[in-house]
Amino acid sequence: MSSYLIRKTPGDTEWFRHDRFGMFIHFGLYALPARHEWVKSYEKIPEDKYNTYFENFDPDLCDPRAWARAAKAAGMKYAVLTTKHHEGFCLFDTKYTDYNVMNTPYGRDLVREYVDAFRAEGLKIGFYYSLIDWHHPDFPIDIYHPRRDDENAEAQDKDRDMHKYAQYMRNQVEELLTGYGKIDIMWFDFSYGDEDQNKTNPGYHSWMRYGGGKTAAQWEAEELLKLARKLQPGIIIDNRTDLEADLWTPEQFQPSKWVTDRDGNLVTWEACQTFSGSWGYFRDEQTWKSPEMLINLLINTVSIGGNLIMNVGPTGRGYLDYRAEAALKEYAEWMKYNSRSIYGCTMAEPEFKTPQGTRLTQSEDGKRLYIHLQEYPFAFLEMHGLADKIRYAQFLNDASEVPFTIGGSGHFSNFGADSGDDLVVFHLPAVKPHTVVPVIEVLLK
Numbered sequence: 001m002s003s004y005l006i007r008k009t010p011g012d013t014e015w016f017r018h019d020r021f022g023m024f025i026h027f028g029l030y031a032l033p034a035r036h037e038w039v040k041s042y043e044k045i046p047e048d049k050y051n052t053y054f055e056n057f058d059p060d061l062c063d064p065r066a067w068a069r070a071a072k073a074a075g076m077k078y079a080v081l082t083t084k085h086h087e088g089f090c091l092f093d094t095k096y097t098d099y100n101v102m103n104t105p106y107g108r109d110l111v112r113e114y115v116d117a118f119r120a121e122g123l124k125i126g127f128y129y130s131l132i133d134w135h136h137p138d139f140p141i142d143i144y145h146p147r148r149d150d151e152n153a154e155a156q157d158k159d160r161d162m163h164k165y166a167q168y169m170r171n172q173v174e175e176l177l178t179g180y181g182k183i184d185i186m187w188f189d190f191s192y193g194d195e196d197q198n199k200t201n202p203g204y205h206s207w208m209r210y211g212g213g214k215t216a217a218q219w220e221a222e223e224l225l226k227l228a229r230k231l232q233p234g235i236i237i238d239n240r241t242d243l244e245a246d247l248w249t250p251e252q253f254q255p256s257k258w259v260t261d262r263d264g265n266l267v268t269w270e271a272c273q274t275f276s277g278s279w280g281y282f283r284d285e286q287t288w289k290s291p292e293m294l295i296n297l298l299i300n301t302v303s304i305g306g307n308l309i310m311n312v313g314p315t316g317r318g319y320l321d322y323r324a325e326a327a328l329k330e331y332a333e334w335m336k337y338n339s340r341s342i343y344g345c346t347m348a349e350p351e352f353k354t355p356q357g358t359r360l361t362q363s364e365d366g367k368r369l370y371i372h373l374q375e376y377p378f379a380f381l382e383m384h385g386l387a388d389k390i391r392y393a394q395f396l397n398d399a400s401e402v403p404f405t406i407g408g409s410g411h412f413s414n415f416g417a418d419s420g421d422d423l424v425v426f427h428l429p430a431v432k433p434h435t436v437v438p439v440i441e442v443l444l445k
C-alpha cells in the first residue's frame with residue numbers, strides 16, 4: 001500500500017484520486033468573440049455590445065455526446081462544465097435570471113444535455129460555477145469588472161448589494177444540485193482578496209469595496225459550501241471560495257512536488273491545464289502544446305500524487321475544433337496502451353530513485369512501479385533502490401519483456417559510470433517503442 005497520508009476532508013475523494021484524469025469544458029457566450037473567455041473584462045465591453053453574443057448564441061453543431069465520447073476515448077473519467085462563467089451567462093435553465101441559454105436561439109438546457117451525455121458514457125459529473133459575475137446587477141464593481149473604468153463606475157457600484165448576490169448564488173447552486181441527479185464535483189471560481197496585490201492592479205480604484213477583491217466572507221462561502229454538501233453528500237468541492245475544502249487547484253503551471261495545505265499536509269489536488277493557453281475557444285491562439293508536453297503534463301502530475309483536468313473550449317458552433325480533437329487523440333492513443341501507469345497510481349515510494357529523464361508512478365497497492373521514459377535513453381537505463389524488489393519488467397504498451405541485470409558486475413561493468421549491488425540496469429531497444437512516452441512496467445516482489 002502507498003505510504004502517503006493524505007488530508008481527509010468531507011468530500012468523497014477516493015474515486016477521484018483513483019481516476020486521475022478529467023475533462024474541463026469552458027463554453028459560453030465568449031466562444032463567439034473567440035478571443036479569450038475574459039474578453040468582456042479585458043476589452044471592457046459594454047453590456048449592450050456583449051448582448052450581441054447572447055442574441056446570436058446558437059451552437060448548431062453542439063453535440064455533448066460527441067464531447068463525451070472524445071473524453072472517454074482520451075481516458076478521461078470525469079468532466080467539469082462551466083454552468084456559468086465570469087460573464088454571468090448561464091448554460092442551464094434557471095428561474096433566477098433571464099440571462100440563460102433558454103432565451104438564446106439555442107433554447108435548450110445545455111447543462112442537462114451535458115449531464116445526460118457524460119453520464120451515458122460512464123463519466124463522473126462536475127459543475128464549474130463562477131463566483132465572479134460580470135452581468136449580475138448586484139455584483140459590486142471590482143478590479144476585474146468590465147465597468148471598472150467607466151466614468152460613473154462608482155455611481156454604478158453604489159447600490160449593488162453583495163448579500164443579494166450571495167443569495168442568488170445559493171439559489172442557483174440549489175437548482176444545479178437538485179435538478180440534475182448525482183453531481184460529483186462542484187468547482188467554484190475564484191477569490192482575489194489580497195488587498196495589497198489588488199491595489200497594484202490597473203483596475204483598482206480607491207472607492208472599491210472589499211479592497212477591490214472578494215473573499216469567503218463576501219461569497220458567504222461557509223453557507224454556500226454547507227448547502228452544497230447538504231444537497232449532495234460526498235460532493236467534492238474545490239478551494240477557490242477561499243475556504244479550504246476537498247480539492248486544491250493549481251492552475252496552468254506544473255507543480256514540482258505534492259501540493260500541501262497551509263500546515264504542510266498532503267492534499268487531494270488537481271492541476272488544471274489548457275491545450276493552448278485560454279480556456280474558452282480562442283481562434284487565433286498559436287500556443288498549442290505538443291504531444292510530448294500533453295502526455296508529460298499528465299505523467300508529471302500523477303508522479304507527484306495529483307490529478308490532471310485538461311480543458312477544451314468548444315467553438316461557437318459547439319464542436320471541438322481540429323486542434324482540440326488532435327490533442328485529445330494524442331491522449332487517446334497514449335492512454336489506450338499506457339493508462340495502467342495512471343489509474344490507481346500515485347507518487348512512487350521514496351526508496352525508488354528516479355533515473356534522469358524519467359518520472360515514476362506506482363500503483364496504490366504498491367505492486368507495480370512505472371518508469372516513464374520522457375527522454376528515451378540509449379541502450380541502458382540505470383536505477384537505484386529497486387534491486388531487491390524487482391521481479392519482472394516489460395514495456396507497458398506491448399508487454400514485451402525488458403531484460404535487466406543487477407549490480408555493476410559481469411560484462412556490463414564498463415558501460416555505466418555507476419555500479420553497485422543495488423543498481424538495476426534495464427536493457428533497452430535502440431528504437432524507441434511506438435508511443436509518445438514509453439513506460440517500463442516493473443512487477444515488484
Ligand code: GLC
Binds near residue numbers: 037
Ligand atoms: C480562472 C479563470 C478562468 C478559468 C479558470 C480555470 O482563474 O478566471 O477563466 O475558468 O480559472 O481554472
